[in-house]
Amino acid sequence: MKPPRDPDLELRGKLIRSLGLLREMLPGSFVERQRACGRPTCHCADGKRLHRQYQISLLLDGKPQALNIPAKRVEEVRAKIEMRRRFEAAAATICSVNLKRFLQEKLQEKEKEKEDRQI
Numbered sequence: 001m002k003p004p005r006d007p008d009l010e011l012r013g014k015l016i017r018s019l020g021l022l023r024e025m026l027p028g029s030f031v032e033r034q035r036a037c038g039r040p041t042c043h044c045a046d047g048k049r050l051h052r053q054y055q056i057s058l059l060l061d062g063k064p065q066a067l068n069i070p071a072k073r074v075e076e077v078r079a080k081i082e083m084r085r086r087f088e089a090a091a092a093t094i095c096s097v098n099l100k101r102f103l104q105e106k107l108q109e110k111e112k113e114k115e116d117r118q119i
């Protein structure tokens, strides 16, 4: 006999199975900056047509850091940082499913103790 469907458990299972796809996730946030390179003959010297620079902003050993992303890896790194957000959202949902179950179990145990006392 199949156990009754539990939408919470189905959701939790689905999320757990999706986590493998997020294994390449990266920490930090994706930052786009504009800067002048400092070469007087460069187009950026007018202060308007600045260079675009992409960075990962994160804490390393508790210190804020900005790591430059090579131009050809910008989209890949952006996607990997986004994976971290999805991972955290999945973890939060899994935790809330488990907390709900914990509270239900506690309530059921309490009810059971009450019944046992009445026998």
Ligand SMILES: [Zn+2]
Residues within 6 Å of the ligand: 036, 037, 038, 039, 042, 043, 044, 045, 051
């Ligand atoms: Zn320049």
